[in-house]
Amino acid sequence: MRLYGVVAAGAFRRYATYRRATFAGIFTNTVFGLIIACTYVALWDERPRLGGYDQAQALTFVWVGQALYAVMMLGIPSGFEAELADRIRSGDVAVDLYRPVDMQGWWLAQDFGRSVFQLLGRGVVPMAVGALVFELALPTSPARWLAFLISVLLGLLVSFALRYLVALSAFWLLEAGGVAQMYGISATFFCGMLLPLNVFPGTFGDVARVLPFSALLQVPADVLMGTGSVAGGWLFQAAWAAALLGVGRLVQGVATRRVVVQGG
Amino acid sequence: MVSAMWIRSTLAYRASFVMTLLGNCALTALDFVGILLMFSQVDRLGGYGLAEIAFLYGTAGTAFGLADLFAGSLGRLGTRVRDGTLDAFLVRPAPVLAQVAADRFALRRVGRLAQGLIVLGWSVTALDVAWTPVKVLLVPVLLVSGAGIFVAVFMAGAAFQIVAQDAAEVQNAATFGGNTMLQYPPTVFGDGLLLGVTFVLPLAFVNWLPALYILGRPYPLDLPRAVAFAPPLVAACCLAAAGLAWRAALRAYRSTGS
Numbered sequence: 001m002r003l004y005g006v007v008a009a010g011a012f013r014r015y016a017t018y019r020r021a022t023f024a025g026i027f028t029n030t031v032f033g034l035i036i037a038c039t040y041v042a043l044w045d046e047r048p049r050l051g052g053y054d055q056a057q058a059l060t061f062v063w064v065g066q067a068l069y070a071v072m073m074l075g076i077p078s079g080f081e082a083e084l085a086d087r088i089r090s091g092d093v094a095v096d097l098y099r100p101v102d103m104q105g106w107w108l109a110q111d112f113g114r115s116v117f118q119l120l121g122r123g124v125v126p127m128a129v130g131a132l133v134f135e136l137a138l139p140t141s142p143a144r145w146l147a148f149l150i151s152v153l154l155g156l157l158v159s160f161a162l163r164y165l166v167a168l169s170a171f172w173l174l175e176a177g178g179v180a181q182m183y184g185i186s187a188t189f190f191c192g193m194l195l196p197l198n199v200f201p202g203t204f205g206d207v208a209r210v211l212p213f214s215a216l217l218q219v220p221a222d223v224l225m226g227t228g229s230v231a232g233g234w235l236f237q238a239a240w241a242a243a244l245l246g247v248g249r250l251v252q253g254v255a256t257r258r259v260v261v262q263g264g
Numbered sequence: 265m266v267s268a269m270w271i272r273s274t275l276a277y278r279a280s281f282v283m284t285l286l287g288n289c290a291l292t293a294l295d296f297v298g299i300l301l302m303f304s305q306v307d308r309l310g311g312y313g314l315a316e317i318a319f320l321y322g323t324a325g326t327a328f329g330l331a332d333l334f335a336g337s338l339g340r341l342g343t344r345v346r347d348g349t350l351d352a353f354l355v356r357p358a359p360v361l362a363q364v365a366a367d368r369f370a371l372r373r374v375g376r377l378a379q380g381l382i383v384l385g386w387s388v389t390a391l392d393v394a395w396t397p398v399k400v401l402l403v404p405v406l407l408v409s410g411a412g413i414f415v416a417v418f419m420a421g422a423a424f425q426i427v428a429q430d431a432a433e434v435q436n437a438a439t440f441g442g443n444t445m446l447q448y449p450p451t452v453f454g455d456g457l458l459l460g461v462t463f464v465l466p467l468a469f470v471n472w473l474p475a476l477y478i479l480g481r482p483y484p485l486d487l488p489r490a491v492a493f494a495p496p497l498v499a500a501c502c503l504a505a506a507g508l509a510w511r512a513a514l515r516a517y518r519s520t521g522s
Contacts, residue, residue, distance in 0.1 A: 021433065
């Protein structure tokens with residue numbers, strides 16, 4: 001357990017080193033937040049209470065999205081999964097498998113350290129700017145914020161489990177770039193980044209809401225704003241996290257037994 | 265030639281290439297699906313109908329797609345600066361700018377361009393516009409000069425990355441962020457932002473000003489109607505300025521030495 005703590009702290013420090021990249025990221029998240037928020041104002045002016053949100057809640061959703069963008073590694077992912085896929089392609093993964101630590105746990109600790117830094121580094125400032133420029137529906141009770149943090153944590157587990165599967169695909173495809181891109185696109189769309197999932201119409205919306213991607217943004221945002229049940233949200237996220245981590249373990253087992261590792 | 269090399273190298277992993285190509289189409293297509301989803305709930309956005317927004321989306325997307333195809337690689341220059349591999353380009357007997365632009369030339373970017381053209385094509389058939397010869401001619405002029413302005417932004421961003429070492433994300437805010445913004449009508453945005461993208465970073469000239477002339481819509485900030493024809497001039501000025509910035513940055517470049 002201590003080992004994983006050290007790994008996570010190492011990853012935190014590693015990301016904290018790229019200060020300029022962090023500032024650049026904050027800038028980008030803020031600019032995108034402003035652009036999207038303006039379009040939402042136009043949309044909610046036209047249809048107040050669209051998807052059950054009032055305008056302040058819709059705008060809060062935008063800024064929660066920008067705050068969690070780097071944390072959940074949305075867009076085209078470029079974190080541990082790229083590194084792991086690369087190690088699989090080069091054959092270095094053989095060394096990882098020898099190590100007396102659990103491979104999935106090791107990378108999870110890495111990713112956890114990264115995302116805690118991103119939450120502090122790229123989450124807080126855009127949210128603060130959003131709250132200054134627009135009227136947001138942020139809760140005042142500390143309990144609600146704590147519930148939100150737990151939901152973010154569970155969402156991170158789902159995000160990690162999905163990206164772990166993306167990386168493992170390199171055992172069969174050698175080059176996981178294509179899968180990573182497909183993953184990034186579907187995750188970004190179906191987590192609610194373009195439009196909150198409760199605005200998606202009909203059956204399409206129903207399907208979108210039960211996919212694991214909604215655990216990355218829609219559920220945490222609803223937990224924060226009190227527009228969804230807290231316990232229900234947690235349960236949904238935890239169930240997906242457990243299922244996907246289990247699948248990752250299974251696939252890893254198959255890969256290491258069946259697939260010949262390259263390299264010499 | 266460098267581009268051809270990168271095309272061959274991408275085609276080596278065929279399954280992955282097909283997936284990235286499809287992915288690129290899907291990436292930009294889902295963007296438009298987002299707008300369609302909005303219009304499944306409303307009839308107008310910022311006073312504009314779906315066909316008009318599709319026209320803005322198509323023109324911005326095509327201009328940006330063209331620029332991204334030829335100059336998108338400039339956005340990744342920061343990585344080369346950081347790991348010192350830019351040095352290799354400096355000793356080769358070819359213009360550095362051309363080499364960097366062709367670096368990791370990504371054929372999949374054709375997907376973005378194609379998607380912009382498809383939406384543009386559809387919007388033209390759906391629009392209720394009295395087409396005059398001037399308006400018809402203005403469309404290709406808009407696309408080419410719009411692409412020119414985006415290329416200038418990519419170049420200026422690359423120059424900035426040499427100086428700042430790595431700030432790809434700042435560039436993304438101007439390029440990808442600008443593209444996203446131009447997909448929506450200017451009435452959606454506040455005056456401060458509009459002033460910024462007209463007079464500071466002249467993105468408004470990419471498609472808004474000529475497109476609003478074609479659509480017969482009032483201009484933001486009460487600009488005169490003649491500005492619809494300014495984009496080629498604006499693009500030329502931007503490219504010249506970006507070229508100077510690029511040369512200055514390259515002269516000031518210090519390798520990381522690793």
